[in-house]
Amino acid sequence: MERTDFIENRADVIKNIYTLYSYLGSNSEEERDWALNRFKQGKWYIxxxxxxMLFFAPSRFVGYKNNNIAKHTENHGDGTQTNEYFRRNRLYKISEDEFLSKQFxxxxxxxxxxxxxxQFFIPYNQEISDLQSGHKCYFICPTHCSGQKEDAWKSFFEKGIMAIGWNNTDYSNYTLEEITKEYVDDAKAIAAFTLIKQIKEGDIICCTNNAYGLWGIGIATSSxxxxxxxxxxxxDEDGEEAYYSHYINVAWICFKEQGFIPTSDLHIHAPEKMWQPYGTLTQKDIP
Incomplete structure (x- = not known):
């Protein structure tokens, strides 16, 4: 029977990749073997x-929304259809490159x-040079409103974004120097916009809950x-509803259904250091 539950965007694909890799690391031998067979049998890889790091996954498995062992076993779908869907919707494009082959x-x-x-599909708007470039890890607080982080995180998660506030001016075509002129006396705004304008696809995004832990971890899918x-x-403290307008698309892949991921679960050991617990947006190198 034909499957029609195709993914809608790259975030859906990234979530499926994460699911498949989680099977590889599972404590269940059955799940590990199942995932290994998907990689063995694949012909085209996203x-x-x-x-x-570059992650690879069979195009047929990742082409259907919220795919998992049960869904795929019941009806594995058609890789020809998922490949055509990727191309037609300009989500991914075919790429032949020695670098990809070596990494794979x-x-x-x-x-x-x-x-x-x-054979490989890479993101439609990226080139091999983009996949070879280094990435950063960014830490974002979901709100400046006291006591409302969980609701703000849910907004991030449901919309598949991270965002910052300040003026409702579209800075898409602004240089950092031009943005800085609008916030001459606001060092926090300048710091936040400096970083958000640097974020690129593939960067890691972490939504923080001060020093207590992380609401979620994701992958940036836009600038x-x-x-x-x-x-x-x-x-806010004046009783006014607060909204943010400057954002990045994010595929949130690691989170708890309820609450946040405690710092103790993240196993941070020296020389690694925890993120800066306060502030709007900060950055760290990826080891």
Missing amino acids: VEPFGN NNFMLSIGIDKESA YRFKENIHKAGV
Whole structure:
């Protein structure tokens, strides 16, 4: 039976990749073997940057929304259809490159698979040079409104974004120097806009809950964008509703259904250091 539950965007694909990789790391031998077979049997592979690593996943598995073992076992779908869907909707494009082949072979050997050939799709708006470039990790507070972080995080999660506030001016075509002139006496705004304008696809985004932990971890799927009042930050100290308009699209892949991920669960050991617990937006190098 034909499947029609195709993914809608790259965030859906990234979530499926994360699901498949989670099976590889599962404590269940059955889940691990199932995932290994997907990689063995694949012909076409989607390539996505996760920080400074490239992740590969069979195009058929990642082409259907919220895919998992149960759905795929019941009806695995048609890879020809998912590949056509990726191309038609300009989500991914075919790429043949020695760099991709080498990275893919290294990954497959790391999971015990020796595969002679494979073909690749890379994000439609990216080139090989983009996939070779380094990435950063960014830490974002979801709101400046006291006591309202969980609701603000839910807005991030449901909309698949991260966002910051200040003026409702679209800075898409502004240089950093031009933005700085609008915030001459506001060092916090300048710092936040400096960073949000640097974020690129594949960077890691972490939504913070002060020093207590993280609401979620995701992958940036866009650079800077603007939409007036896209994010409701809450109600500020003056009793006014607060909204943010400057945003990045994010595929949120690691989170708890309820609450946040405690710092203790993140296993941060020296020389690693925790994120800066306060502030709007901060940045760290990826080890």
